[in-house]
Amino acid sequence: MAYVITDECISCGACEPECPNMAISSGSAIYIIDPLKCTECVGSFTSSRCAEVCPVEACVPDPDRREGRSDLLARWRALHPGETPAVT
């Protein structure tokens, strides 16, 4: 499932450069994740980078966007045409 940023976000910006899919951006009040670009880091890392670097645990799986690993990998391939996934 895609990750989502909760209201706990303090807009520190630490997560934005960590995302391998450039899915994170600064919103009007808090940072936001584009769910159509989030692969839970499947294809790039073994764990979710945004969740790892967030100092307030504001990056969490979105229970309303449950997706299987194959779908997440397909998304990664669409976002990175011609590249080979580092993690499958």
Ligand code: SF4
């Ligand atoms: S889980 Fe990974 S792909 Fe998704 S927003 Fe966080 S850093 Fe980006």
Ligand code: SF4
């Ligand atoms: S790392 Fe956490 S607190 Fe910082 S901008 Fe990202 S979601 Fe917000």
